[in-house]
Amino acid sequence: MMQTIMRRLVTLAVKSQLNPRVSVETQRKRLDLLRFTPMPAGLRETSTELAGITTRRLTPTPCYGAILYLHGGAYCTGSPDSHREMVARIARTSEREAFILDYRLAPEHPYPAALDDAVAAYTDLLAQHQDIVIMGDSAGGGLAMALAEAISRTDYAQPNAMVLLSPWCDLTCSGPTMESNRYIDPMLHPDWLTSSAAMYAGSRALDEPGMSPLFGDMSDYPRTLVQVGSDEILFSDSTRAVDKMKEAGVDVTLQVSDGMWHVFQFHAALLKPSKKAVYKIGEFLKKG
Secondary structure, X not given: OHHHHHHHHHHHHHHOOOOOOOOHHHHHHXXXXXXXXXXXXXXXXXXXXXXXXXXXXXEEOOOOOEEEEEOOOOOOOOOHHHHHHHHHHHHHHHOOEEEEEOOOOOOOOOOOHHHHHHHHXXXXXXXXXXXXXXXXEOHHHHHHHHHHHHHHOOOOOOOOEEEEEOOOOOOOOXXXXXXXXXXXXXXXXXXXXXXXXXXXXXXXXXXXXXXOHHHOOOOOOOOEEEEEEOOOOOHHHHHHHHHHHHHOOOOEEEEEEOOOOOOHHHHOOOOHHHHHHHHHHHHHHHOO
């Protein structure tokens, strides 16, 4: 019953706003209303900077490593405010302090601004932590994949692991579930993604690996966990990425939650599948 109610609320409150007919400024303001979601206990929340970029720091007790978290929002919306409650639960469960990066957004800052910020933040975080996990949801998941590939081309220490929540890793929006799931996805519409992709890409080709890491080199990815809902239009982004990682020899685990939607982990305070998914993230990271 609660899952059905939440599904309807997501459609009414979120899908109606994530729409190219709604201005980006309005989308940002409404998504950031999530900052009023009550935070879980057992963490300290502070503001800091990584490479000069404003970052939200969530520190649980105990704490044995770090997460560089890249928020979703189709590269045009989202912030540490919108994602703080969900990331706090992940930090507490995994016993790692999380750094939510307030990376630059399109259309003001098109590609490669977000990737440049992520690389700079990761290298700066290495001065504080040697055990770093990179993590992201939706566009942030795709950005985490692009970051992993970028790190592999440097001499910097590699991340311990990567966790991807419903990653958007194909900005050409060519996955088959874009069409097959468009009427059952309660949260996302293809038009919003294609509009956002155009703003982020600017004059660049949408299939550039830095934007669409599905088309990039995955051979040096760290061990990876991918979580996705069966009912989302981005379902095939996850399955195609996992297939390609396996072909490249990456230690990758795919977890599919039946009947769930995009980044359903947001609802861990209310829904059992969401709470279970967050627990599995902690379980995966503690095994590393």
